[in-house]
Amino acid sequence: MAKLVYDETGRLLFTKEMRKENYTILIPMMAKIHFEIMKNVFVHYGYNAVLLDTEGPEIAQVGLKYVHNDTCYPALLVIGQLIHALQSGKYDVNKTALLITQTGGGCRASNYIHLLRKALVKAGLENVPVISLNMSGLEKNSGFKLTLPMIRRIAAGLVYGDMLMALHNQVMPYEINKGESQGCVDKWVKKLTEILAAGHGFTKKEMSENLDSIAHDFSKIKQNKVPKVKVGIVGEIYVKYSALGNNDLEQFLHSQDCEVNLPGIMGFAMFKVDNRLEDIKLYGGSKAKYLVVKRLFDYLEGLESAIIESQKKYGFRPVGTYAHTKSLVKGMVGYGSKMGEGWLLTGEMLELIESGFENIVCTQPFGCLPNHINGKGMIRPIKMLDERANIVAIDYDPGAPKVNQENRIKLMLAIAKERLAKNEPNSKAV
C-alpha cells in the first residue's frame, strides 16, 4: 500500500507512487460501448483500469446502505457498484482507486463524488482514493493526469461509441443472421482500441476514414426491412444509457420487437459546452472565454458532422444534428434551462418524433429535479405540437418493480402497434 497523501482540504490524493504500484482503477459502468473504448484508452496510457460490468439487485442494496436514500437513483447505483466491487474481495482495497466523472452545474448530480467519499468513510474504506474525471481542472492528482492526447482519444471514443451504438440499433432488429451486428460492434471495439493505441484514429481525417469503414461493415449485414414499432429513449443520462439503471430497457424493447433509437452522447457533450456560451449570452461575461469555448464547440460540431456524413454515405439514417435539435425547442423551453439534461431532453424528444420515432420512453430517476421541468413538464406541449407523440414517462428507483415499468411501456407499445398496423397494413404487428 502506498503512502496516503492528503491535500490541504483533507482530500486523499491519487499519487505517483500509487500509479507506480499499479493500483487498480475501478470505473463504474454507464454506456457500454463508449466506456469500453474509454477504459482502453486509460489502459493504453498505463493505468490499470477496470470497467465494472457487475449487475444485480445487490448493487442497489449496497447503495442504499451507504448513500442517503432520497438521493437520486444513479448516485445509489454508481456508488453502490463501486463499493460492491471493493467489498467483493476481488480487488486489494489497499491497491485500488476509484474513478468517477465530475460535472459542475446546479443539479445535485454534481455532488456524486462527494457522496462517494462520504459513503467510503461509512463503509470503512476511506483509504481508497477517488479520482475525479473532469474537463474543468477540478481536483488535481499527481498520479493521474488527463493529457491532451488522452482527451482527444476519449473524444474519439465518444464519436466511435455513438456511431457503433446508432448503427447497431438501426441494423440489429432487421438482421437476418442473428448476432451479426453485435459481432460487428465487438470487432470494432477491439479494432478501434488497437488503432487508438497505435496513435491513430483521433484526427478528424482518420476518424472519417474509420467511420466510413464502420458504416461500410454494417451496410454489408443482410437485413429484412419489415415495418417495426420505432421507439426512442430519452432521459437522465445515466438511466438512459445504463442497463443497470433502466432494468435493461433496450433489451426489453428488442424483445418486444421494436427498433430502438438512443440519441448519442455527443449531443450531451456539445450541450454542456454550449451551456457556457449560452450563459455568457444570457447573463454577460468575458468575450475571450466565449471565443475559447466556441472553438471547442466547433471542434465537437466537426466530429458530429463526420458521423453524419459516413452514415449518409452508406444509406443509414443520420443522427439528428445538435444545431437542429436545438432549433426545435425554440419557443418551448429557453436555452438557459441547462441543469441536468436541460432543454436537450425536450429537444431530443422533438427530434425523435420528427424522424419517425414518435413512440418514446422518457426515463428518469424517481424525483429527478431537472426532469420535472424538461421531461414530464414538457410532454403536454409536445403533444399539442404533434399529436403523434406517444410518450411514456418511467420513473426508476430501487423500489420501482420492473413489472410495473414494463406494464406501462407495454401500454405505450400497444398504441404504437395499433398505429403501425393501421399505417402499415402488411406488418405483422397486432
Next chain:
Amino acid sequence: MVRIGLDIGSTTVKCVVLDKDNNILFNTYERHYSQITGKISELLKTVRTKIPKGETALVSMSGSAGMGVAEACGIDFIQEVYATRAAANTFLPDTDVVIELGGEDAKILFLSGGMEVRMNGSCAGGTGAFIDQMATLLNVPIEELDGLAEKHEKTYTIASRCGVFAKTDIQPLLNQGARKEDVAASIFMAVVNQTISGLAQGREIKGNVVYLGGPLTFIPQLRKDFDKVLGTKGICPENSLYYVSIGAALCAEKTVDFDAVCQRIEKYRGTGNFAFNKPLFKDEQELEIFRKRHSLAKVEKGALEGYKGNAFVGIDAGSTTVKGVVTDDKGTLLYSEYMSNSGNPVPIVRQFLENIYKKCPGIKIKGSAVTGYGEEIIKNAFGVDFGVVETVAHMTAAKKFMPDVEFIIDIGGQDIKCFKIRNGVIDNIFLNEACSSGCGSFLQTFANALGYSAEEFSKMGLLAKHPVDLGSRCTVFMNSSVKQAQKDGATIEDISAGLCLSVVKNALYKVIRVSNPRELGKKIVVQGGTFLNDAVLRAFEQEMGVDVIRPEISGLMGAYGAALYAKSKCTEDYTSGLSGMEELNNFRHEIKTVNCGGCSNNCRLTVNTFNDGKKFIAGNRCEKPVTKKSPDNSFNIYQYKLELLKGYEPKVGAKRGKIGIPIGLNMYELLPFWHTFLTKLDFEVVVSPFSNRKLYLHGQQTIPSDTVCFPAKLMHGHIQWLLDNGIKQIFYPCMSYNFDEHLGDNHYNCPVVAYYPEVIHANVKEIQDVKFFHEFVGIHRPKDFPKKIHAELIKYFGDISLKEIKDAAKAAYEERDEYLRRVREYGEDIIKRARENGKSIIVLAGRPYHVDPEINHGIDKLITSFDVALVSEDVVSDREVKKVKTSVLNQWTYHSRMYAAAEYVSHYDDMELVQLVSFGCGVDAITTDEVRAILERHGRIYTQIKIDEITNLGAVKIRLRSLLAATEKNK
C-alpha cells in the same frame, strides 16, 4: 366461436366469456389472495364447462398481475388500459372519458379529442388498496364506508397521495374525536382529488364520463363525489367490473389448448429466481436458544387485587392501540391492558379505568400520566395529572431494564421512534414522517391481504429457508415486489420472513439511516408492539449484528414509562386529579366540529365537551380559539417577514398597467427586488395572496409531475389566481443563478426554483392568452443585468428605455438589501429580547418560501407557543462570515445559508437549529446530512421536520417537545 378474457388484477381475478355477438355467456369475479396460478387454472376449468360443444375458443389475458403468467403459459397478453379502451369503444362508443379505479391502480382514459391514457405512476394513492387501508383504520367493513360517508356533515383535508400520509392525517382526527362519517366522506374526497390532480394533469374531464372498476362500482358515494367535483353526471355501466376482461376477450385472437394451458399454469413457478437473504434461524434449536435469551428481560409483577399502597397509572394512547398500566411505587407491574384503538381512545381509556376500580376498590392512585397521540384529549377527559412526550416516556421505561441504555428503538403500529441517549438525555431523534413501511401495520396489512392474522403470518417466517429480499421501500412498492416474488416461486414462509426483514431494513436504512451498528451503540433496547414478533426481532439482531434487549412488556413500554414518570413527578403531598369511579359513571363526551374563523387559516376545530362542561379543542394551529387572544408574534420572524411582504402594494393607475407576480418559491425573497423594479418601471404590481388550501386546489389540475415538491405545485395556484383576477401581464422569470452571498462555492438555485416558469408556460393553457414574461435573467451580475433584461423586456412590453431600466435596477438592488437588513435587524432584536427574557431561541432553517403558511402549516406559531423565540436561517447566516467547510459541494445559495446558520448556532447554548425540509426536495437529501454533520461536530442536536401538502403536526410536536426536554435537562 366464443372469446374468453381473463383479467388478473392485484387483488381479484375476473373472467368473461363472450359469444360471437359479444353477449356475455359467463362472468365471474373473485379475490385471489395472491394464489394467482391456482386461481387461474381453477377458473379455466370452470370456464371450459361453459363453452358450448364444438365451439372454438379464443383466449387472452390482461391485468397487472397477469403479465408474466400469460407469457409463460402461451396466452396472449393485452395491456389492461388498452383492453378497457377496446371494451368502451365497443359497448359505450359515445364515451369521452373513462375513470377506472382498481385495487392498486387508477386510470383515466380520454377517448375523444386526441386519445390519451393516464395511469398512476409509482404511487398507489387514491386506489382501492388505499380505501381498504382506510376502512381498516376506521375499523369498519368497506361496505359500511359508503353508508357512513352519506351521513357526513363536513369534510376534512386528507392527503391521499399515499396511504401513509393519509393515515397520519386521519389518526389525529380520530384521536381528536372527529366523526367517522365525516372522516369517511373525507377519504372519498381525497381519492377524487388525487385522481384528478395526479392523472388529469391539465386536461379537462368533460363530456360523457364512465366509471369502472371495483371501488367505483361498489361505492356510490365515491361516484357522487366525482360527479360533484367534475360538475358532471357520470355513468357506471352494467358489467363495470368486467371491462378489462371484456376488452381482453374482444382482443383475443388465439385459440388455446385448455389442457396444455392448465398444465403449464400448474407447473408455472415463475423463474424460480428471487433474491433472498439467509434464513432467520438455522434450525429449531437456534430458535429455542434465542427465545430463552429474550425471556430473561422481565419486569417484577404483582397483583392489583387487594393492593394497599400508592399506585401510579400510565396510559399510552397510541395510534392504533391504547395501553394502560398500574404500578406500585417501586415500578412493580400490578395491572396492564393492551387494547385496540378502534378510532376513538376515550371510551377505551374509560373502560380501562373502570376495570382498575372494579378490581381494586378504594385503590390509592397517587399520580397518573398519559403519553401518545391521544395525550391531550385523554388528559382533558379524565383529569390525568401529567402529559409526557412519548420519547421521554419510552426512555424512562427502557432505563428500568438497562440503566445505561444508549439507543432505543420503538416500532409501533404505524410509527417508528428511535433515539440515542447521551448523558442521560435524549440526543438524536429519528421518527418516520414520510413512510410507515417499517411498522407493524405494514405487516398486518400484508398478513390480512394474504388471508392470515398478523401473528400467524409472522410465525410462518421464523424457519423459512429463503427469506425474500424485498429491500427497503414503501408499502405500495412492496406490494408489487411481493407479487413478483410470488410469481418467481417464493413461498408464503419466505415472504413472511422477507417482510419482517423489510420492516427492519426500512427502520434502519430509511428512518435511522445507519450503515453500521457501531453508530447506535452497544446497549440497545427494542420495544413497541412490532418487536413482540420474534421474526422481526431476529431480523433486527441479524441486520445489526448485536444482541439487544426486548423487555417482556415490549408493547407496554410507553404506558409503563408514563407510570414511572408520574411517580417521579409526584411529591409526598401531591393529590391526583384522575377521575374516580363516580366521575366515570357520570362521564359524558360530546363531539362537535366548527370552523374557527379566528384568522385566515380558518382551522376546522373539533370541540370535545365532557360531563363537567369542560371543553377540549383540537385541530387548532394556534392558541387563539382556546385563549381567545391573538397569538403573540413578537418573537416570530416568520410572521414579521409576512408582514414585510404584505407591505409591497400595487401603485394604482401606473401607466404600463397591471402586472402580476405569483408569490411562491424564490419570489418569497425576491418580491422586494422585482416589486421595486417593476413599480419603478411604472407597472401596477399585483401580488397573488399568500397560499391557502383553496388557492392550491384551484391550480392542481395543471401540475404535470406528481412527484415535484409541494412549494412548486402551489405555484400553479398562484398563477391561476392571477389569471382568474384578470391580470393580463405576468412576470415570473427563470433564474439559474441566485445572488452570490459568498458563503459557498457557487450560487445556484435548485433546478425546480430555477426553471419552474418553464413548467407554468408549458402546462397552464390560459397562460397563452396573457403576456407571460418567463425569460432567463441574471440578477447575480448587477452590471450586466440592466442591458440584458432590457433586451428581453422590450420584446414583451414595448418601448422601455435602458435609462429607465438602469434606474429601476438600482432601486431594486437597494430595496433587496434593505429588506434583508430589516429582516436581520428584527431577528437580532428577537434574539436580544429572548436573551433578556431567558427564552430559548430556535433557528428554523429552511428556504425563503417556507414562510408561506400553507407550506409550513403554522409550525412557526406552534414553536412560539412553546414559549421560545423563533428566527430564520438568514438572520444568523451572515454572522459567520467565513465559508463553512462542508464535505459536499456547497453551491446553492439557500443551502449555503443553512450551513452557515448551523455553524453559527453551534456556538451558542441558548440556540437550537430545526431544519424544515419539503418532501420530495431532491437537494435536501444532501443538505440534511450536511447540516446534521455540522451540528454534531459541535455536539449539538439536529432536528429535522419534513413537511408536505399535509403535515401531521402531532409528529412535529413530538420532535419539538423532545428537543426542548433535552435542552431543558442539559441546562
